[in-house]
Amino acid sequence: MTNTAPRPEKPPTGLARLAKPEIVVPIGSQNGVDLYLRQETVEKIKEYGEAALSESTRKNYATDWAHFCKWCKKNSLPFLPAPPGVVAGYIAERASNPAIPEEPPPAADEKPTRGRKHSPHGVSAATITGDLAAISYAHKRAGHVSPTLDPIVKDVIKGIRRKLKVAPVKKAPIAIGTLADFLDSFGQTPTGLRNRALLLLGFSGAFRRSEVVAIRFEHIEFVDRATVPGVALFMPSSKTDQEGRGDVITIEYGSKEKTCPVRALKNWLTVSGISSGPVFRAIKRNGALGDRPLCDKMVALLVKDLVQAAGLDKRAYAGHSLRSGYVTTSINSGTDIYVISRHCRHTGVATTMGYAQLNKEEMLKKHPTKKLGL
Numbered sequence: 513m514t515n516t517a518p519r520p521e522k523p524p525t526g527l528a529r530l531a532k533p534e535i536v537v538p539i540g541s542q543n544g545v546d547l548y549l550r551q552e553t554v555e556k557i558k559e560y561g562e563a564a565l566s567e568s569t570r571k572n573y574a575t576d577w578a579h580f581c582k583w584c585k586k587n588s589l590p591f592l593p594a595p596p597g598v599v600a601g602y603i604a605e606r607a608s609n610p611a612i613p614e615e616p617p618p619a620a621d622e623k624p625t626r627g628r629k630h631s632p633h634g635v636s637a638a639t640i641t642g643d644l645a646a647i648s649y650a651h652k653r654a655g656h657v658s659p660t661l662d663p664i665v666k667d668v669i670k671g672i673r674r675k676l677k678v679a680p681v682k683k684a685p686i687a688i689g690t691l692a693d694f695l696d697s698f699g700q701t702p703t704g705l706r707n708r709a710l711l712l713l714g715f716s717g718a719f720r721r722s723e724v725v726a727i728r729f730e731h732i733e734f735v736d737r738a739t740v741p742g743v744a745l746f747m748p749s750s751k752t753d754q755e756g757r758g759d760v761i762t763i764e765y766g767s768k769e770k771t772c773p774v775r776a777l778k779n780w781l782t783v784s785g786i787s788s789g790p791v792f793r794a795i796k797r798n799g800a801l802g803d804r805p806l807c808d809k810m811v812a813l814l815v816k817d818l819v820q821a822a823g824l825d826k827r828a829y830a831g832h833s834l835r836s837g838y839v840t841t842s843i844n845s846g847t848d849i850y851v852i853s854r855h856c857r858h859t860g861v862a863t864t865m866g867y868a869q870l871n872k873e874e875m876l877k878k879h880p881t882k883k884l885g886l
Contacts, residue, residue, distance in 0.1 A: 576646035596662030686837035697821035712773035721811035721831035839867040
């Protein structure tokens with residue numbers, strides 16, 4: 513008698529082994545077998561994948577990608593996946609055409625939006641490089657080969673860089689004299705004491721503006737030993753430490769009370785009564801202290817207020833001027849470049865030198881030919 517009972521199905525292997533009654537998401541197939549992952553696992557993949565980039569980078573990529581898609585739709589061209597010729601055409605037009613009509617040029621003292629730098633010819637080569645990075649990222653995330661790897665795109669961007677040859681515009685460094693002479697312009701109010709501490713700490717610690725506003729009370733350790741008195745600031749992460757290994761920045765007491773960053777920080781903490789959380793916070797009109805840290809753009813505004821009090825053109829300065837000012841001042845004072853580079857958390861000396869803005873007189877004082885015995 514023949515057994516007609518159905519044979520049990522062979523259990524699936526690998527990723528397909530997951531039971532279908534669970535909430536699962538198809539992720540493709542292999543050797544004719546459909547593959548699934550739990551939805552929570554797929555969400556974790558997305559979460560960790562997005563964490564590979566900083567929040568600011570993700571925002572910049574989103575802005576640049578949206579602009580590319582808009583251009584493609586306007587010209588009835590495919591954007592995902594985009595043929596290499598389309599990408600080449602896009603960047604060629606970006607380099608050649610003047611400001612985008614629907615976005616008028618900014619005022620003289622206003623910073624242009626990233627990716628929309630206005631010029632008589634078109635956007636800069638650096639901006640176009642950012643565009644390509646965003647296009648490449650979007651294609652890779654969607655599972656496509658990046659069109660930016662195609663030789664035609666590489667040749668076009670190389671030609672743009674050679675033809676434009678526009679040197680990057682650097683913000684002027686804050687001079688130590690300017691910092692010392694015009695800190696009093698902020699006054700002795702709680703707001704003025706906060707601004708004084710922020711600028712002195714930003715300058716002496718060579719902090720990026722995002723780093724100085726991220727300082728928390730829990731990250732501060734005052735070191736009052738007679739050997740090396742000062743303050744140690746723990747940085748959980750930074751631009752060059754996206755994985756959060758952490759770093760400690762030490763700042764010694766200054767020789768002058770007026771410009772001492774450690775004393776300024778202590779004064780601010782005493783006046784504000786801060787004992788936890790963000791150190792640099794907004795102060796409301798009624799004098800109440802906010803809970804959240806200052807926006808990093810506030811650093812740039814404070815720098816501009818300082819130089820304006822000194823009678824300088826505030827358009828030439830920004831939050832970056834503190835970091836550049838530290839590097840330039842340290843080189844002029846004879847500090848070893850490797851020590852400066854370490855303090856700035858730079859990965860190489862070449863990056864540090866890019867921050868230095870030395871005048872001809874200072875360059876001649878330290879010219880290497882002096883030691884040749886000529």
